[in-house]
Amino acid sequence: MVCLPLMFAMVIAAGVHGAPLLPPLPMEDGCYRVSPEVEIFRVEGEAVILHFPMFMRVLQVRKVAQLPAKYLITKNNRTDQPTYRNGGRVQQQGKELWFLPARPSDSGEYTCTYRNATYCVTGSITLHVYESSSVDIEKLSYPWPAFVGEKVEFNCPSLDCFNKTHRPIAWYKDSNPTPLQPGRDTLMIPAVKHSHAGVYTCQLTVLINNQHHKVSRAFLLHVIGSDPAITTSVPNVSTPSVPAQSSSTTLSTVSAMKPPVIVSPINGTIFESSHGSGLELFCQVHTECQQADSTVVTWLVNGLSVESSYLDRRALLGGRRVTRVSERCQIELRLDIVAITTEDEKTEMKCVTQNTDGRQEVVVMLHLEDTTFTWLVVAVLIVTCFLTVALAFLYVLFKPKTKKNMDYILARQSSTFSF
Incomplete structure (x- = not known):
């Protein structure tokens, strides 16, 4: 009897008014939690506006932000009300936090909480504000x-x-x-x-x-x-011969360097996601550690940079991270797509890496998940559960009486009419 309510709960949770099935959000301290935004790096003395694009997109896709509610932005997991005053250096304006201007002390993790009478969702973003004298240009x-x-x-x-x-x-x-x-x-x-x-x-x-x-x-x-070679007329000048051993040593030193290798994703991979849901892509490259700083790793969208592509407003490049892996170094570059739409069907995503030792690229595709099959599976499960319950009810209702029960009934009848 638990089957039917359970299946109906699955349908209600899957979506309303034909909405696609959405993955569940993790819950923490009574609030649903959205994946963190891409970190922000800025310089002191400049105006900074913190907003939460992935967080707001989740509220929009899940049709959460429909009732009047309050947006509260706090720093470093504080639960008390922050002192952001209108007209102050740091002020909250609706769903944004303004720093006019930003200071290094503003660095930290900020959490935006949406809460109404029945629902609570949180999203976070990390802000790094550098002093002018210690700017990390790579970040x-x-x-x-x-x-x-x-x-x-x-x-x-x-x-x-x-x-x-x-x-x-x-x-x-x-x-x-x-x-x-x-x-x-x-x-x-x-x-x-x-x-x-x-x-x-x-x-x-x-x-x-x-x-x-x-x-x-x-x-x-x-x-x-x-760069294109520039040919000039050079007079014949005798050059001293290079010892064979020196040439061999130089050649072996150069050939010992291995080109960068993309270990993830695999060429030809298809990333499938439902309409409106977010997607994270990771490009992981192994290279010689002495070449890590000069090794280029990037994502291309249909042959264009992310900033020049149609995904510019929905895709965010995450920070570049370098870690040591055995005898080589791993470079990881993350690409966050806020929400997948029908426009992204069969989009070609390319991870490219190159340094002086070689070049490699991997092509993957985006695919919009067809929710028809998912709904068909849910419908089949519902019908199966309904038929199971109906058959069990009919069996109990029309179950034939056993011989033992008939003997008992006859015995009771005989005792009733005997004097």
Whole structure:
């Protein structure tokens, strides 16, 4: 008899009004918990707006945020009410937390909690604010690999939360104080060469509460391949012969270096996910530890960088992590897709790695899960349970009387009519 209620509960939990089946969320301290957002790295003295795109997408897809509720943002798992005042340096504005400007002491994990009369959901994000004198450019910058001769266009990313002023965006390379291409919001390099490699920073002024604040973003451009050879006329000059042993030693040293290898994902893998659910992709590369810093690892979407693809607003590149694995090092780059839609069907995702010792790429595909089969299985289980219960009820109702019961009934009748 438990079968039917259980199956109906599965159907109700699966979705409402034809919604797709969604994976259950883990629960912690009475609240459902969403996967953490991609970590944010910023510099002190700049305006920072924390928002929770994956968290908000989960509320939207699961149709949770339909009743009036309160959003509470706290730091480092505090349960008490924070002192975020309107007009203060740190203030909560609806579902966002504003730092005007940010300080290194603001670094930490922030939790956003949505709570109404019957439901509670939490999401978290980690903010790192660096001092100007101790900037970690590897973490602050967006990695951008490009091949020699490729056209590159940089656009200042993650600015949707700000109101830009009429002042143009200024671009700088490395530590040069002279701006590049003044007056242009997009920085373009028609044909990349190795001399273009470096850190490109865009700086702009934004307007918040009628006050001007500084914001900057940085790209770390890696150039892959060799520049075209320049042939010049060189006079014949006698060169000293190189001993065979020295040449052999040099050759063996070079050949001992192994090219980077992508260990995950496997080429041809199909990542299947239901409509509206999130997806995490991990690219793991093994390389020589002395080559780890110069080894490029990136994700491409249909041959384009994530920032230049149609997934730009729904995909976030996670931090690059390097760990020691046996005698080699492992580089891991995470790609978070906030929500899978029908537009993502058969999208080609490519993980690419390259350094001076070699290059490898792995192609995987995105596939939208067909929930028809899942619903068919649920329907079959419901019908099976219903028939089982019905047959059991009919069996009990029309169960034939046994001989022992008949003898007992006859005996009672005989005793009743005997005097």
